[in-house]
Amino acid sequence: MSTISVGQVGKAYKQYPTRWSRLLEWFAPFGRERHSLRWILRDISFVVEPGEAVGIVGVNGAGKSTLLKMITGTTMPTTGSISVTGRVSALLELGMGFHPDFTGRQNVLMAGQLLGMDTGEVMTLMPEIEAFAEIGDYIDQPVRMYSSGMQMRLAFSVATARRPDVLIVDEALSVGDAYFQHKSFDRIRSFREEGTTLLMVSHDRTAIQSICDRAILLDSGRLVKIGKPEEVMDFYNALLAERESYAITQRVLECGTVQTVSGTGEAVVSRIELLDKLGRPVETIDVGTTVTLRVEVVTHAPIPTLVLGYMIKDRLGQPIYGTNTQLKEHIVSNVESGKRVLYRFEFPANLGEGHYSIATSVASSENHLQNNYEWKDRALMFSVVNASHPHFIGCAWLDPFVTVEY
Incomplete structure (x- = not known):
């Protein structure tokens, strides 16, 4: 059974005031400590069940990559314990382990052996690795001649040449072009269907919500929230806009979903x-x-500039369409406290069948990260049915006019 268990894990690095302090501590190991500890991660606990996909999100410096390195064993935790069962394949730093002076083919052989494969197995898989990476004749050129995207293609192809029990992926996939990203995620989805346990770090909301069963939010080295991907990503987006006077609240709606509200409350x-x-x-x-x-x-306060925006999302929380009154050139200025402003947006609901929600944003510009008066997810829920049109598939109704010529 392929599981990942992380219990009360912390990671700290020693900091010395001078290089002489480090030297003195080396020569006098039983004397007083001359360093201080800088904690990168503290008290991180979670379990990834067999076949489950979990995404890790957070701002740069939150400790995401450090956590993955500890799980894969490339660095050791300062406190706590980590247990991983099953055959693990990890794609962390781009091209990690590739030697720049060796050819792609030679690096594939070395990387495959590091993943536990023998030379014969790597040679058997070589045609498939070449075909998936699609780097052509560069496979026999030194890796130093590769672009970052080519390194990522080859690294991903080797790491996923055979289905692992546990697949761990850092932000590396964001380097590739759109075509290879789709190709890579298709392979990850197929692994998931076959029972692979997945742990991934990404800033891509779409990837997290479409692939993962749960998401983990790290902030300043601590686990802030763990739950359904949409719930965690909504909280993460609110956290990005947080300031001293901002508040973030979450409540469970009657339908069982979680609504996230953030902002100063001035409007x-x-x-x-x-x-x-x-x-x-x-x-x-x-x-x-x-x-x-x-x-x-x-x-609830004087507002110099008032901008209202809304976003329609599908049942997975993926954005379908969004706009605001600044983009539509209908900005309201100098609004006194206690006033009511009424907005009407008329549009054809060219949406596919399904359940949708509308998020609203009240701010001073088109970017809610500045002067976020209120951001409210799931401010409104509605459903779309197809009662009068021919059957079609998808989240948008783009009915074509068809002509055929012989």
Whole structure:
């Protein structure tokens, strides 16, 4: 059974005030300590079950890569314990272990042996590795001639040449082009279907939410939140906009999902409705129906510039469409405290069948990271059904006019 168990793990590095302090401590190991500890990670605990996919997110410096290095055994934890069962394949630093003066083929042989394969097995897999990497004749050129994307292609191809029990992937996949990213994620998905346990670090919300069962949020070396990917990513986005006076709250809605709200509260959405052509509130609409999103904002402080934005998301929390009043050139200025501002957005709901949510943002510009008065996920939930159009697949209704010529 391929599991990853992390218990009360911490990682600290020694810091010396001078190089002489380090030297004195070496020569007098039983004397007083001359260093201080800088903690990178503290009290990290979680378990990844067999066949589960878990994503790790957090700002740069949160300790994500350090955690992966400890799990793969390339560095040791200062405190706590880590247990990994099953055959592990890790893709951490780009091209890690590749020798720049050796050819790609020679590096494949060495990397394969480091992964526990013998020479015969690597040679048997070589044609498949070459075909997946798609670097052509460069396979017989020194790696120093490779671009970062080519190194990533070859490294990923070797690491996934045979299905591992546990696959650990750092941010390396972000270097590749869009074509290879899709190709790589397709292979990861196929591994998942066959039972591979996955642990990955990524800043890509789409990747985390489409592949992972759970997500872990690290901040300043501590585990802040663990839960469903959309819930964690919503909290992460709110955390990015946090300032001293900002507040982040989460509550469970009647439907069982978690709503994240952040901001100063100086201006908030007091009411939101989706209306049909007759002005009646609706929760279910037909594909292509023209609807109006009605949003009422209340100010609790003087607001120099008021910008309202909204984003339609699918059931997985992936953005479908978003805009705001600054982009639409309808900015409201110098709003006094206690005022109500009413917005109406009319649009055709050219969406596929499914369940959707609307997130709202009240800020002073199109970027909610600056003066975030309120960001509210799942401010409104609605469903789309196909009652009057031919069957189609997807999240958007892009009905074509078809002509055929012989």
